[in-house]
Amino acid sequence: MESNDEPEARRNDASVVGIARFGELLTARALIRSSGQILVLRPDQAGWSLLPGGRIEPGNPVQSTLVGHVAQQTGLLSTIIGFVGGVEHHHARADAADHAITLVFEARLSDSHSADHTGNRETEWVAADDLVGHDLRPVALKEALIEGSGGPFWRAWTQ
Known part of the structure; x- marks a missing residue:
């Protein structure tokens, strides 16, 4: 058994274990x-899209942060009604990968679902049947939505 002199509160702190x-x-x-149809965002006139949302900083509650991201990105108020699933994936940036x-x-x-161009992100409604030919990222999420498991899903990152 390993000995760890670090206080338990510090070992369990998300900033220490490393989210971000x-x-x-x-x-x-x-x-x-x-x-x-499914509401998607097309960041900065990119040829691909993603679902509304974004990064969750350590110590911030997931659901209320997500509602804030949706409002900021679309100008629309939303309510979280359930958990759909999760995906593990690679996220490439210009200077690094996560x-x-x-x-x-x-x-x-x-609000009404009249989401249109807001800020630097263009919102768009995509027919669920058209997801196969749509460049929705991350790809693992797109695949899970196309499969439509009927319950919560998990897609592990395969390298």
């Missing part, structure tokens, strides 16, 4: 559906 400190990234995404865990929550819009 050692190339780890925790994100949350909102799966918002309406009339057979090991990422993305949690996905079902959300309902409190």
